[in-house]
Amino acid sequence: MGRRCGYGTAGNVGGARSGTERRENPTHPSPSPPAPRPLPPPHLGHRPRPEAAPGIYRQHHTPHDPKAAEQARTPAGPLLLRAALNLAVGAFVYLEGVSLLQGLLTTLGLTAPNSFVISLLIAAAVNAALIILVLMVFGRMGRWGEVWRRWIAPVLSRTVTEVPTEPEETAPAVDVWAELRPAGDAVRRLEGEPVGDVDYVRLHQAWRTVGGDPVAWREFAAQVAARGAAACAHPSEQRDLPGGRTARHDLLVRQVRLGTAQDVPKNPVTHRNAGFALDPRVLGTSLLAVGPAGTGKTASLARPVAEALCLQALAGAACAVVVGAADADLGPDDWYDVVIAPGDPDAPYGLDLYGAAPHSDEAAARLADALLPDELAPRAESARAAMQQVVGPYRAAYGGYPGVRALRALLAGDAEGWAELAERLRKSGRWPEFEADLQQRERMHGRADDPGALLADRLALLDRPALAAGFSGGPDAKPAFAMRALEHPLRVRVKLPERSHPEAARILSRLLLGQFTQAAADRRDRELFAGMVLDDATAAVDAQAIRGVQRLRGANAGVLLLLRTLSDLPEALRAPLFGAVGNRMAFPGIAPWDGRLFSEAWGTHLVRETAVTHVPDTSGGTVRRAGRLLRKALSGTTAQTESVTTRDVERHRWSPSDLAHALPSGHAVISLTSVTGEQVPPLLVDLRR
Numbered sequence: 168m169g170r171r172c173g174y175g176t177a178g179n180v181g182g183a184r185s186g187t188e189r190r191e192n193p194t195h196p197s198p199s200p201p202a203p204r205p206l207p208p209p210h211l212g213h214r215p216r217p218e219a220a221p222g223i224y225r226q227h228h229t230p231h232d233p234k235a236a237e238q239a240r241t242p243a244g245p246l247l248l249r250a251a252l253n254l255a256v257g258a259f260v261y262l263e264g265v266s267l268l269q270g271l272l273t274t275l276g277l278t279a280p281n282s283f284v285i286s287l288l289i290a291a292a293v294n295a296a297l298i299i300l301v302l303m304v305f306g307r308m309g310r311w312g313e314v315w316r317r318w319i320a321p322v323l324s325r326t327v328t329e330v331p332t333e334p335e336e337t338a339p340a341v342d343v344w345a346e347l348r349p350a351g352d353a354v355r356r357l358e359g360e361p362v363g364d365v366d367y368v369r370l371h372q373a374w375r376t377v378g379g380d381p382v383a384w385r386e387f388a389a390q391v392a393a394r395g396a397a398a399c400a401h402p403s404e405q406r407d408l409p410g411g412r413t414a415r416h417d418l419l420v421r422q423v424r425l426g427t428a429q430d431v432p433k434n435p436v437t438h439r440n441a442g443f444a445l446d447p448r449v450l451g452t453s454l455l456a457v458g459p460a461g462t463g464k465t466a467s468l469a470r471p472v473a474e475a476l477c478l479q480a481l482a483g484a485a486c487a488v489v490v491g492a493a494d495a496d497l498g499p500d501d502w503y504d505v506v507i508a509p510g511d512p513d514a515p516y517g518l519d520l521y522g523a524a525p526h527s528d529e530a531a532a533r534l535a536d537a538l539l540p541d542e543l544a545p546r547a548e549s550a551r552a553a554m555q556q557v558v559g560p561y562r563a564a565y566g567g568y569p570g571v572r573a574l575r576a577l578l579a580g581d582a583e584g585w586a587e588l589a590e591r592l593r594k595s596g597r598w599p600e601f602e603a604d605l606q607q608r609e610r611m612h613g614r615a616d617d618p619g620a621l622l623a624d625r626l627a628l629l630d631r632p633a634l635a636a637g638f639s640g641g642p643d644a645k646p647a648f649a650m651r652a653l654e655h656p657l658r659v660r661v662k663l664p665e666r667s668h669p670e671a672a673r674i675l676s677r678l679l680l681g682q683f684t685q686a687a688a689d690r691r692d693r694e695l696f697a698g699m700v701l702d703d704a705t706a707a708v709d710a711q712a713i714r715g716v717q718r719l720r721g722a723n724a725g726v727l728l729l730l731r732t733l734s735d736l737p738e739a740l741r742a743p744l745f746g747a748v749g750n751r752m753a754f755p756g757i758a759p760w761d762g763r764l765f766s767e768a769w770g771t772h773l774v775r776e777t778a779v780t781h782v783p784d785t786s787g788g789t790v791r792r793a794g795r796l797l798r799k800a801l802s803g804t805t806a807q808t809e810s811v812t813t814r815d816v817e818r819h820r821w822s823p824s825d826l827a828h829a830l831p832s833g834h835a836v837i838s839l840t841s842v843t844g845e846q847v848p849p850l851l852v853d854l855r856r
Contacts (some may be wrong), residue, residue, distance in 0.1 A: 210740075211545075216420055221449050221841045222850060224442030226417045231437045243317075246310060252354045257301040264297045304478075335421035341369075347374050350384065353392035365406050367420045368482040373399040401481045401656060402504070409501040410479060414471035418482055421696075422446045423475035425467065426854040432786025433820065434850050439729045443852045445472060447485070447696040449750060451724040451842040453716050456729045457761055458754025463833065467661055467854040468499055468752070469700050476698045477502050480656040486695050488650075490679050491702030493662040500660065505648050508662040509637045509675065516648050517637035518661070518675070520629075521558075521568045523649030523683035530568065531558035533685060535759040536711050537678035541737055544709065546618055553578065553611070553618040556604040563601060564591035571630045571638045577579040579623040580612035594769070628671045634664070634716025650682040653697045653724075654690055659840070665703075673706035680707040687724035705726035705735045709746060716747045721744055733761045749840030753821075755830035763822035769838055769849050772815040780810040820849050836841075 217226040238249055246578050272289065273679070306312070347354045347370065357370075364399060368799065370391070371434065373717040377383045390398035415424040422444040447455075458464050469491070476487035477498065493508060500506050508514035524530035535554040539547055557577045561569045569776060576584045589605060592598040611617045627640055637645060661679060663672035680701060687697040719725055727746070733741050745751065745768050753765050784795065784806040795806045821836055830836065833855040839847040 186644055198359065215664060216417070220437055220847060221845055222443055222837075222839045223430070223438060224415075224417070224422055224444035225420055226422075226442075228441060229694070229810060231439075234640045246314065250309040250311055250314045253305040253311070257309075257643055260305070261297050261301050264300075265293060267295045268297070273847060282743035286459050289663065330670065332656075337416075340434070346371060347391075350374065350377075350388045350391060353388045356392065360394045360396045362847075363407055364416070364418045365478060365481050365575045366381075368484065369399060369401075370396070372483045374686040399483070401483070401576060403481075405481055407481070408474065408498075410499055412474060412478075414474055414479055417444075418474055418478060420446060421475070421479055421484065423471050425471055425486075426852045429851045429852055429853055429856050433849060438847070438850055442704045445475070447698075447723070447842070448841045449839050450698060450727065450804045451696070451723060452720055452749025452840045453725045453747070454727045454750035454752060455730070455748040456728070456742065456754065457751040457757055457765075458835070459731055459756045462754040462756055463854060465491075465496055465702055467725065467833075467835075469495075469702050472698070473497050473700045474502070476696075476700070479696065483656050484696065486653050486657045486659075486697050488653075488657060488659045488661070488679070488683055488697075489702075490661045490663065490676065490697045490700065494666075495702045497700070497702060499658065501664040502666045503658040505657060506662070507637065507648055507658045507660070508664075509671070510633045510664040510667055511662070512636070514637065514662075517645035519647040519649040519678075520571070520638055520678065521649075522652040522686060522714065524685070527559040527562045527568070528555045529685070531555040533681045533711075534558075534678065535622060536709065537674050538622055540673070543621070546621065550617075550618040550622055553608065556620060557619070558606045560588060560592060560601040560604055563597045564588055566594060570644075571626060571635060573628055575623050575626040576617040578626065580608075580617075580619065626680065627676070628668070628674060631668065631671070634668060634671060641837075650679075650686040653683075653686050654692050654695065656695060663692070676701070676704070676707040677709065677712070680704070681715060682710065683724075688715070688722045692720065693723040694721070697722070697728040701726060701728050704730055708736055708740060708742070713740065713743050713747045720749070732758060734758065738818050749842075750837065752835055752837040753826050753830070754835050755832055757826055759823045759827040760820075762826035765826055766819045766821055766823050769820045770818055772848075773815045774818045776814055776816050778814075780812070781807045783811065785807045 177790075179724045186279060214226055215228075216789075217230050218230055219225050219228055219230065268527070269290070272293075292335070302311075305647065318320075342348070344354050344357055347357075373387060377387050387399070390831055393402070397406065417424075423446070424444045428434055428438040428441050428443050449738050456464055456468055469796075473487065473489045476485050479485035480487050487503075489497050493511070505516050506514060506519050509518070520534055521530035522533070524533070531554040532551040535550045536547060539550055543550075558568060561573070561577065573584065577588070584607075586604070589598070592605075608619065611619060617683065629635070637647075642657045661675070663675055665672045680699070682699075683699045687699075690697070708730075716726060741764060751765060751768060753762065757765075799805055826836065830851075834851060834853050836849045836851055840851045
């Protein structure tokens with residue numbers, strides 16, 4: 168069955184440690200798993216979920232009906248008045264038409280006065296022809312069919328008969344475990360147990376991975392027989408999130424509901440008054456959200472998405488990496504399997520600065536990019552080369568990546584460290600392979616333009632007593648989480664020390680985003696959706712990160728990036744960032760220059776514009792001119808003619824001014840793009856309901 172029924176190990180944490188170790192760690196005990204919430208007989212798997220456009224919460228959604236919408240736009244008063252006028256005119260035409268046709272037939276001698284039957288047939292034909300004519304002409308103009316559907320038919324359906332209706336037939340019983348029946352009699356145990364939505368989705372997800380493997384089939388059946396609804400559980404043994412949920416989820420289609428699309432002209436008619444939701448097919452193109460502090464980015468977006476990813480991880484369908492400040496409200500620690508908090512001595516896990524990358528050059532380049540701030544980006548190429556000239560030989564000599572302190576010493580040109588490294592390379596027979604790298608580093612030591620000295624200074628920000636325990640490779644180091652574990656349904660929370668070590672937090676933010684984009688794209692097994700939530704991505708976004716985000720669309724992965732303002736980014740990165748993500752979200756209070764980028768990205772659409780022009784009336788002859796002069800003398804107003812011009816013009820869907828000043832509190836404007844390329848224009852969403 169593999170990792171899905173029982174999940175195998177939960178990931179490469181500390182090299183060979185399993186993700187279940189957190190439950191055995193005395194510094195971070197796991198709570199007892201909560202009892203699953205029983206579901207009513209109509210199981211969640213059979214609630215109506217019609218197909219819908221991206222962004223629509225499908226559970227109990229009513230698809231848009233163009234006819235009903237057209238009827239709703241027609242006021243009742245004018246409609247009934249028009250129907251009554253056409254009825255009166257139609258009745259008059261019918262009565263007069265009958266008399267006229269009968270007189271005409273008599274005059275032409277086409278009637279048979281001595282044959283009552285023939286006269287009756289002729290009269291019936293005349294009446295039928297006139298009735299059809301009246302219904303076709305006046306019924307169409309008076310819209311009698313719409314009046315019938317909206318008012319008359321509903322009234323008749325309630326009052327036309329007093330015969331008691333027969334009791335409705337009982338809906339046929341639905342076997343909610345039909346898909347699992349081939350597993351044998353063990354499935355019967357599920358019928359008498361309370362099953363939560365996480366259990367339901369997890370068991371079906373596990374069964375789909377069985378395929379035709381008889382060994383996996385027997386393992387699945389044995390677990391269901393032994394554990395019932397708890398079979399194939401997540402390594403944490405949790406079957407729901409401790410402490411309850413704060414958002415509304417539909418795990419069957421993996422949606423989290425965030426609010427309601429408003430009924431305004433700017434919104435597409437298909438989304439108006441519909442629930443707004445996100446799911447992996449949308450998050451797979453990544454999402455950029457911009458808004459100042461206090462507008463609800465974390466509470467109404469980041470936390471619900473993190474909650475959804477954690478639930479999907481418990482169901483065996485996703486892995487989650489949630490990064491933010493230590494005080495950010497991104498869920499309690501009990502939601503996560505791995506909690507990394509640099510600077511906190513009680514944190515159970517550390518971070519692998521190299522992400523367990525299989526290639527030393529790749530790991531070195533990513534670490535060098537994370538160490539350099541934006542203002543030193545021009546020296547990035549030389550810095551990557553310097554880091555690779557140290558990390559590669561060290562790994563060849565010692566069999567592992569260097570810790571922070573050892574790496575800092577080698578980059579700074581420590582003579583003893585370089586002598587020992589060279590000696591170990593000679594003993595292992597790999598000196599010829601790395602001789603050129605070591606000689607190049609030796610020539611650069613002490614020079615003013617040595618990138619190694621710059622990298623050593625930047626590493627000093629991580630080589631602090633409060634932080635070093637989470638990164639060092641010594642025997643007393645904490646088990647280190649490696650980003651290569653994204654092939655397992657892990658839930659990871661990284662708490663950045665933004666208050667105590669702000670520059671170190673910026674380095675870690677860049678490093679984590681770079682590691683995530685690389686590891687997610689390099690996965691061999693992409694069945695799990697890999698999601699990352701970055702609560703403040705200001706320091707994490709650089710040119711390398713943008714290129715990494717672009718690669719995630721085809722890797723069943725995506726990132727949620729939150730920014731306070733685009734002005735914090737270098738101007739050269741703003742447009743590429745907008746192009747790299749498929750979903751863009753603007754919160755109230757953004758600056759007009761930020762709104763300009765959103766407005767340009769969302770483009771324009773055609774709007775019908777009506778212009779009314781008033782000009783003095785100069786038409787007519789002498790009599791009309793004299794009348795207008797008399798009117799002007801008596802009333803003091805000049806007679807005018809009115810000219811109405813209608814044309815289609817291009818207007819911004821949302822102008823920078825609208826985004827900066829017209830968005831109400833608790834709302835946001837978001838455009839969506841699915842992984843299949845389906846696009847949804849900007850939606851005004853109320854995030855409070």
